[in-house]
Amino acid sequence: MHKLKAITPLGRTEPKTDNFTGLSITENPARALATLTARLGHETACTAQVSAFIGCDLPGPGKSVVGETYGAIWIAPSSWMIEADHTGHELIAQELKPVAGETASVVEQTDAWCRFDITGSAADDLFERLCNVDVRAMNSDTATRTTIHHIGCYLWCRKAGFEYSVLGPRSSAGSLHHALVEVAQAVCPV
Amino acid sequence: MNKQINRLNGGLIDHDQSLSFKFDGKRFQGHPGDTLASALLANGVRLMGRSFKYHRPRGVLTSGSEEPNALVELRSSGRQEPNTRATVAELYDGLAANSQNRWPSLERDVLSINDLFSNFLTAGFYYKTFMWPKAFWEKLYEPIIRNAAGLGSITGEDDPDVYDKxxxxCDLLVIGAGPAGLMAALTAGRAGARVILADEDFVLGGRLNAESIEVGGVAASDWAAHALAELSAMDNxxxxxxxxxxxxxxxxxxxxxxxxxxxLPTPASGQPRQIMWRIYSKRALLCAGATERPIAFSNNDRPGIMLAGAMRAYANRWAVRAHEQVAVFTNNDDGHRTAADLIAKGVHVTAVIDTRADAPSVDGTELFAGAQVIGSKGRLGLNSVTIRTDKGFTREIICGGLAVSGGWNPNVHLTCHQRGRPKWDEDLAAFVPGDNLPVGMTVAGAAAGAMSTYGALRTGAEGAIAALSDLDIPAGVPELPEAEDSPVKLRPFWHVSEGKGRAWIDLQNDVTVKDVKLAHQENYVSVEHLKRYTTLGMATDQGKTSNMAGLAVMAELTGKSIPETGTTIFRPPYTPMAMGALAGRAVxxxxxxxRETxxxxxxxxxxAVFTEVGDWLRAQWFPKEGETHWRQSVDREVLQTRAxxxxxxxxxxxxxxxxxADAAEFLNKIYANGFAKLAVGKVRYGLMLxxxxxxxxxxxxxxxxxDHFVVTTxxxxxxxxxxxxxxAxxxxxxxxxxxxxxxxxxWAQYAVAGPNSRKLLEKIVDACFDLSNEAFPFMSCAExxxxxxxRARLFRISFSGELAYExxxxxxxxxxxIRALMEAGEEFDVVPYGTEALGVMRIEKGHAAGNELNGTTTALNLGMGRMVSKKKDCIGNIMSEREGLNQPDALRLVGFKPVDPGQQVVAGGHLMKADGPVDAAHDQGYVTSAAFSPVLQSSIGIGYLKDGAERTGEVLRLANPLEGTEVKVEVVSAHFVDPDGGRQRA
Amino acid sequence: MIIDHPLLGPRDAQEFVYLGDATLIDRPDWQAENAAEAFHDYLYLRDNPAGEHRELWYHEQGDRSWLVVTRNTLTHEITSVELARDVARARGRGR
Known part of the structure; x- marks a missing residue:
């Protein structure tokens, strides 16, 4: 293991958790990310090869999947964000490259994003005041790009009404966290 | 303690609990359910404000958000909000409000002297009166007028509250929770649609709470409460x-x-004061009700004169009488309801004055059919009105309150927000929603001209069913409760011509019938002109109670009908809103x-001292102990890096x-220069056009x-x-x-620059990678x-001109x-540098940046004309060949040094020849970037000079006519440091 | 406004960046005889109709698709939304 010590997007050695009545917001730096984009004319092969490798079908527009080891969210036409545990899969891009071969372009994205996991019955109340997504109509295993406090994010619904992840640009982790926590205080009665 | 002398029994207030509040420092009592206005009325306070222009004493006119008169300053310090309508300010314990636009007190207001000069202050007075001398306007007239006019004040302190967005x-947004809105929401809610029901009031039900009627065999307010309970229990x-x-x-x-x-006195901990919702609706049903309009007559603005529906609402909902003796002035049957309800409540109704000769009879009071109110008396409140009877006699009617009804106007405001125009309804003598509504909107209830309770319930249900049917959501037709269904009986009557005093149309802007006549006389007959000339319909109430009368008077004067005269349409917001709600948390x-690095x-x-670059916070310089000026830090950072x-x-x-597969071809198209032949492991500068x-x-x-590039921007x-x-x-x-x-x-990316950069990097780069100049020359890259x-990426590129890496x-x-680099660099005396030193070094090196790529410059100007490939298609290459961009004397990027080293090169200054005029015609170019070069110990600059490449050594004047400075500068190469580039290749 | 994204359904126009006339897709041939003139027209002579207009919108806070939106500039009614890439191919910009 190399000698450089990681810090979390919020600049800490350990991830931060904020608890409220009916809601918790947890910084999650433990997922590795890579974007996978099919090359022109290789869309079918790419989808087949990568789906077989990650053990679940690459999702369509607006959708996400969570498999045993890997998860994926649709981000653009023929383009996905693939995720796995950072421990053991820090080099997720290098894992995927040989799988996709000439059928796709793979780019490491782990540290482009900060991620906050939001769990609790007040989650819908929270997002209703943060972004224009119709969060109450959001199904489990869907993901959408949206804007929170002027920050472009992915809102990933893992369990409808209860369990979400927000992926935002890592450099704005502080601002994003501030927005989440401030509004959480407003929607969760003390 | 003051007694609530006008408090009645019943109503939707909690008589058992008392709330204490202050108005102009005086303590009063009210009850939960009161508004500030109802509580003041209960305490016998009729005088609530002074008018905008003439400082006339004014009382409350309405019982809702359309209120023009009873505007107060609510709360104090940072929370002080001016122009709060007392009619919608919910009473809470400890509420403190002050009246506005008066000095020293509401009762004795010095500026009420304006009223005596009203002949000089008519409509448009400031367009005419203060014309001379011109210089006096800004210095004298305007400050005086601004001080005298205007309404409430703010403290200038920060608002301590937060606002959410x-x-x-929803499938269906129902706007307004009166009978139509409640019935619509019930219908849609029962059908399982996603419904939002919004109402401005704190007790939902609209007029159901203000009338003494029954709905479905129970009191209307009880029916509303039941409907609301059913709705609240629905998840959808x-x-x-x-x-x-x-x-x-x-x-x-x-x-x-x-x-x-x-x-509440203050928001609960963590709670916002308000939320600004953006509602995405598939369909919307506007059930906004109607607003009553007054009849203008001489001195119709005395405190105590209010709208009939409001007086009735105060009695029925708030258990408050306007006064112990009241009279009614009406042109329609609805006004009679006020008399009946008040009589039922035990209030002494001294007369009903109806402009219609065939007015229906009334029980319990005297009816003057075919009569008009021609004047009023009372100093700070109404004592009596004078009427002209149908027989032509005058009579004095004793009353401390006068209920006035000129009919009701459907609240069409939101139907106009997409430039829809309302249409005239002859039966109602009012505008109703037109045919060009906002997409997805329909209208029900009084807002659509269905003025009876039953009509509202019916159209509400029908509206919901129709809207849902558009969305393929089947909705059952509900059983409608029994309710009154009386037709509107009204004869239009807008203003009484007779009378000695002014007849007020717009109470908020002090616009009278005479002002409209003046506008007509001066040919401001279009409604838009009328509005701007007289200010009719402006300010916080946006003419909700006044626009119609203004139109009617203008119609009379022009001999046209009201619809021919036109109507102003409405813009958001429907009622005034706090700026904070628009800002939300972005304050x-x-x-x-x-964005943090x-x-x-x-x-x-x-x-470090930080600077904002877009959202990024970047270290600008790193001051060391003892450094008192930023230049000391920056000079040190530059010198140490270069050393x-x-x-x-x-x-x-x-x-x-x-x-x-086509990555290289793609870059060829988006960059002016070629990339197809760039070898793997190499970096190339690219210019985008x-x-x-x-x-x-x-x-x-x-x-x-x-097939893989990383492009930097x-x-x-x-x-x-x-x-x-x-x-592309x-x-x-x-x-x-x-x-x-x-x-x-x-990626976290650091520039490591300076002659010792390789030595430093060799200490942290793993030994298997050879960083020697031979193995990893200038413009190399590697993983x-x-x-x-x-894992890391290394690029041998240089912005400073030194041997450098990223x-x-x-x-x-x-x-x-960064900690590892600093530790490894300790032996080399490594220095962190910020954006300032970065900027100085790039100017010393003559590298273009944002100041040079300023939206007017070409590759030729930058000295990169030959880089633009003519052998391939790329964005900008065809147009870059235009003649005008390729003149022989085109601007070229060069450097400048002051002839006198003590002088400064200033960015933005324009270059003029050593002799000759300083003007645009003789402009030779301009300086884009300048800095003090600690290496040269001189101020330096780079910029664009006509035919600059050929003018090295020439002395020019750098002129700044704005500040009156002129500096002699010498034209030099833009590459002040290491012009042959030896260092970066070392 | 709401733009009905062909892949993602109705999305608030706030998520998009507006570019303008969709004829920007029709970039002239750089090797044509009259290339200079064609590029001049392409760049500077665009219609700005009061009425139906085909426009380019970029879903920047979304999936980064460029869209061709047919919108009435007077009423804001949107009658069609297409992926610009498909439009570009249909207009012969493909290989």
């Missing part, structure tokens, strides 16, 4: 009380302000999000990953593999370049196999590992890497 989605219905839908926007989007905490330092935490520890080695966080530069041939952005492209243009590249990929060359993704944030195995690691290791 939010987003709601969201009831938003205290929520004003302020505007109808495109495609079913509505704005609404929910007042979470305005009825102060959270106005915009910040990977070394942010470390830079703070070093005491040994410096490190700068350059993460903020945009990084775009470009892959695909706009399609019009003007330089757009520059950066580098590193080829990591045959300037910090400022990162988003724009990415957008343009996507445009999707719209211009859709069949190139190329994939783009931003990786700006994924490597550092610090025993951490090294990148995954962002999470960025903090550790």
């Amino acid at each position: 939010g987003f709601l989605h 219905v969201r009831v938003l009380p205290r929520t004003t839908v302020i505007g109808a926007f495109d495609h079913g989007i509505y704005g609404a302000v929910e007042r979470i905490a305005d009825h 102060g330092k959270h106005f915009h999000p910040v 990977p070394s942010h935490k470390w830079a703070i520890e070093q005491g 040994s080695v410096g490190v700068c966080d350059v993460t903020t530069l945009g990084k775009i990953d470009v892959q695909g 706009r399609e019009d041939g003007i330089a757009y952005d520059d950066g580098t492209a590193a080829r990591l593999a045959e 300037t910090t400022a243009n990162a988003v724009l370049v990415y957008r343009r590249m996507e445009f 990929r999707q719209c211009l060359w859709p069949d190139l196999d190329v994939q783009l993704i931003s990786t700006t944030e994924a 490597i590992t550092i610090c025993e195995g951490c 090294i990148a690691v995954p962002t999470r290791y960025g903090d550790a890497m």
Whole structure:
């Protein structure tokens, strides 16, 4: 293991958790990310090869999947964000490259994003005041790009009404966290 | 303690609990359920404000959000809000309000003297009166007028409250929770549709709470409460009380302000004061009700004169009588209800004056049919009115309150927000919604002209069914409760001509019938002109109670009908709203999000001074102990970097990953210069042009593999370049196999510059990678590992002109890497440098940056004309050949030094020949960037000079006519430091 | 406004960046005889109709698709939304 010590997007050695009545917001730096984009004319092969490798079908527009080891969210036409545990899969891009071969372009994205996991019955109340997504109509295993406090994010619904992840640009982790926590205080009665 | 002398029994207030409040410092008591206005009336307070222009004593006119008169300053210090309508301010214990626009007190207001000069202060007076001398306007007249006029004041302190924004989605938005709205929401809610029901009031039910009628065999207010209970129990219905839908926007989007905490002394901990909702609706049903309109007559503005429906609402809902003796002045049957309800409540109704000769009879009071009110008496409140009977006699009617009804206007406001025009309804003598409503909106109830309770219930249900049917949601027809269904009986009557005093139309703006006549006389007959000339319908109430009368008077004068005269249409917001609600949480330092670099935490520890670059916070310089001026820090950072080695966080530069079989061809198209032949492991400078041939952005492209590049952009243009590249990929060359993704944030990138940079890097780069000049020459790139195995990218590029590298690691290791670099560099006296030193060094080196790529310059101007490849298609190359951009004496980027080393080169200054005039015709060019070069110990600059390449050594004048300065400068090469580039290749 | 994204369904126009006339797709041939003139027209002579207009919108806060939106500039009615890439291919910009 190399000698450089990681810090979390919020600049800490350990991830931060904020608890409220009916809601918790947890910084999650433990997922590795890579974007996978099919090359022109290789869309079918790419989808087949990568789906077989990650053990679940690459999702369509607006959708996400969570498999045993890997998860994926649709981000653009023929383009996905693939995720796995950072421990053991820090080099997720290098894992995927040989799988996709000439059928796709793979780019490491782990540290482009900060991620906050939001769990609790007040989650819908929270997002209703943060972004224009119709969060109450959001199904489990869907993901959408949206804007929170002027920050472009992915809102990933893992369990409808209860369990979400927000992926935002890592450099704005502080601002994003501030927005989440401030509004959480407003929607969760003390 | 003051007694609530006008308090009646019943109503929707809690008589058992008392709330204490202050008005102008005087203590009063009210009850939960009261508004400030109802509580003041209960306490016998009729005088609530002074008018805008003439400082006339005014009382409350209405019982709702349309109130023009009873405006107060609510709360104090940072929370003080001016022009709060007492009619919608919910009473809470400890409420403190003050009257406005008076001095020294509401009862004795010095500026009421304006009223005596009213002949000089008529409509348009400031367009005519204060014309001479001209200079006096700004210095004298305007300050005096502004001081005298205006309404409430603010304290200038920061608002301590927070405001939220939010987003709601529904099938059907029901705007207004009166009989129509409640019935619509019930119908849609029972059908399972997602419904939002919003109402501005804190007790939902609209007029159901203000009338003495029954609905479905129970008191109307009880029926409303039951309906509300049913709605509140439905998961698919969201009831938003205290929520004003302020505007109808495109495609079913509505704005609404929910007042979470305005009825509390202060918001609960963590709670916002208000929420601004953006509501996405598939359909909307406007059930906004109607607003009563007054009849203008001489001195119709005395406190105590109010709208008949309001007086009735105060009695029925708030258990308050306007006065112990009241009279009614009406042109329609609805006014008679007020008399009947008040009589039933035991109030002495001294007379009903009806303008109609065939007015229906009334029980319990005297009716004057075919009569008119021609004047009123009383100093700070009404004592009596004078009437002209149908027989032509005058009579004095004793009354402390006069209920006036001129009919009701449907609240069509939101139907006009997309430029829809209402249409005239002859039976109602009012405008009703037109045919061009906002998409997805329909109207029900009184807002649609269905004025009876039953009509409202019926159209509400029908409206909901029709809206849901559009959405393929079947809805059952509900059984409608029994309710009154009386027709509107009204004879239009707008103003009484007879009378000695002024007849007020717009109480908020002090506009009289005479002012409208004056506007007509001066040919301001179009309604839009009328409005602007007289100010009719402006300010906080936007003419809700006055526009119609103004139109009617103008129609009379022009001999046209009212619909021919026209109507003003309405804009958002429906009622005034706090600016804070529009700002939401984006205030102060959270106005915009910040972006922090990977070394942010470390830079703070070093005491760095930060600068904002877009949202990024970048270290500007790192002051050391003893340094008192930024120049000391910057000079040191530059000198130390050039002498040994410096490190700068350059993460903020945009990084775009470009892959695909056609990646090189794609870069060829978006860059002016060629990339197809760039070898793997090499970096090349790239210049992007706009399609019009003007330089757009520059950066580098590193080829990591045959089909893989990483492109860098300037910090400022990162988003724009990415957008343009996507445009090129999707719209211009859709069949190139190329994939783009931003990786700006994924990598922490540091510039390591200076003669010792290689030695420093050799200490942290893993030994298997050879950094020697032979193995890794200038403009090389490689994927490597550092610090025993951490993956990294290394680029040998230089912005400073020194031997330099940029090294990148995954962002999470960025903090550790800057610390590792500093530790490894200790023996070389490594220095961190900020954006200031970065800027100085790039000017010393003559590198173009944002100041040079200013949207007017070409590759030729930059001295890169030959870089633009003519052998390939790329964005901008055709237009860059235009004759005008290729004149022989075109501007060229050169350097400047002051002839007198003590003088300064100033960016923005224009260059003039050594002799001759200083003017635009003789302009030779301009300086774009300037700095003090610690290396040359001189101020230096770079900029554009006509035919600059051929003018080295020439002395010019750098003129700044704005500040009256002129500096003699010598034209030199823009490359002040190491012009042959030996250092960066070392 | 709401733009009905062909892949993602109705999305708030706030998520998009507006570029303008969709004829920007029709970039002239750089090797044509009259290339200079064609590029001049392409760049500077665009229609700005009061009425139906085909426009380019970029879903920047979304999936980064460029869209061709047919919108009435007077009423804001949107009658069609297409992926610009498909439009570009249909207009012969493909290989």
